[in-house]
Amino acid sequence: MNVLDNALGVHAQALNMRSQRMELLARNIANADTPNFKARDIDFKQVMQQTQDTAMTTTQAGHIAQGEAAADKGVMYRTPFNTAFDGNTVELHVEQAKYGKSAADYQATLNFLEQRVSGIRKALRGD
Amino acid sequence: MALDQIFGIAGSALNAQSVRMNTIASNLANAGTVAGTDQDAFRAKRTVFKAIMDQQGSPQDSSYQGGIKVQEISNDPSPVRRLLDPGNPLADKDGYVYTSNVNEMGEMVDMMAASRSYQNNVEVINTARQLMMRTLEITKA
Numbered sequence: 001m002n003v004l005d006n007a008l009g010v011h012a013q014a015l016n017m018r019s020q021r022m023e024l025l026a027r028n029i030a031n032a033d034t035p036n037f038k039a040r041d042i043d044f045k046q047v048m049q050q051t052q053d054t055a056m057t058t059t060q061a062g063h064i065a066q067g068e069a070a071a072d073k074g075v076m077y078r079t080p081f082n083t084a085f086d087g088n089t090v091e092l093h094v095e096q097a098k099y100g101k102s103a104a105d106y107q108a109t110l111n112f113l114e115q116r117v118s119g120i121r122k123a124l125r126g127d
Numbered sequence: 128m129a130l131d132q133i134f135g136i137a138g139s140a141l142n143a144q145s146v147r148m149n150t151i152a153s154n155l156a157n158a159g160t161v162a163g164t165d166q167d168a169f170r171a172k173r174t175v176f177k178a179i180m181d182q183q184g185s186p187q188d189s190s191y192q193g194g195i196k197v198q199e200i201s202n203d204p205s206p207v208r209r210l211l212d213p214g215n216p217l218a219d220k221d222g223y224v225y226t227s228n229v230n231e232m233g234e235m236v237d238m239m240a241a242s243r244s245y246q247n248n249v250e251v252i253n254t255a256r257q258l259m260m261r262t263l264e265i266t267k268a
Contacts, residue, residue: 015262016129022258023129024137027193028249030140032244033147034176034195096247103254107261114265 007120011112013051017044018106021098024075025099028090036087039078039095044105128163131253132190135249139179139194144245146197149176151238158229169201169227171234180216203228226267 021042031037081090150172162168177198180189204226213222 009241019129022255023132026133026136029247030136030193030195030249031178032247033144033240034178037178055241079139092244092247096250099251099254103258106258108252108260110258110265117265 008113008116009108010048010052011116013111014048014109015106017047017051018102018109022102025074025095026101027101028078028095029092032088032092032095034088037090038088039080039090040075041078041098043074043076045114050074056116070098103109130255130259133195135179135190135192135196135253137251137255139191139196140248141245142175143174143195143197144241145249146200147176147241150174150200150240151234151241154229154234155231155238157227158231158234159227161212161215161224161226162216163219163224165209165225166205168207168225169229171201171205171208171227171229173203175199175201 016042021044024040024042028041041103078089080091081094083089153228157169160169175198178193179194179196187249207228208226209223210226212218212224215224218224
């Protein structure tokens with residue numbers, strides 16, 4: 001099973017992080033009109049780095065293979081370009097742009113995963 | 128699964144924005160009403176939004192965490208106008224009627240903002256749904 005666990009590489013974790021980031025951005029867009037709401041975002045690079053750094057080698061059967069990226073790690077408040085009177089720091093167009101980019105990133109990670117899966121499938125089939 | 132959550136969050140926003148649009152429609156419909164006393168005059172209604180925070184509510188609400196809800200619908204505190212209209216059957220003893228404090232231009236602008244917010248959240252749902260379908264197709268790769 002170890003072979004299959006490692007076959008997907010970092011992409012499985014990356015997909016998880018990307019979907020969590022999209023959820024945060026969706027929260028920001030939903031709360032665009034809420035007074036005193038503070039927009040939040042994940043620093044993807046930093047969290048992936050942390051996940052890589054804390055990854056541990058398994059020497060025993062009972063060991064857990066790799067440290068899961070903690071869900072609320074790396075979540076930070078966004079610094080707005082302009083402040084609003086009602087204390088809301090969501091800038092709708094910024095969030096929309098980030099959501100669009102994040103959807104593209106998600107699809108990119110998905111493509112990498114698809115390649116891995118089709119590679120494994122080819123190896124199994126042997127044709 | 129964080130993509131699942133998006134449906135709940137954006138759905139709660141759709142609900143909140145439609146309540147806001149309902150309120151605006153009610154304000155516009157009542158913009159021309161008059162009353163015989165200051166207290167009876169129609170006051171414009173305002174929706175007050177609040178974020179649904181993480182440790183709030185029962186576990187079955189968890190799919191809406193991070194979403195938005197309408198906290199209350201309050202009256203606009205701005206003063207109502209007093210018009211001299213002695214011929215009106217509702218007029219008080221001095222011949223005045225009290226009109227609503229609805230600002231129609233402001234309501235129209237608010238309506239546009241609400242409908243744009245609604246559209247934004249529909250887009251968010253569409254994108255999330257497309258990504259989910261693509262994720263399912265990974266098994267066909």
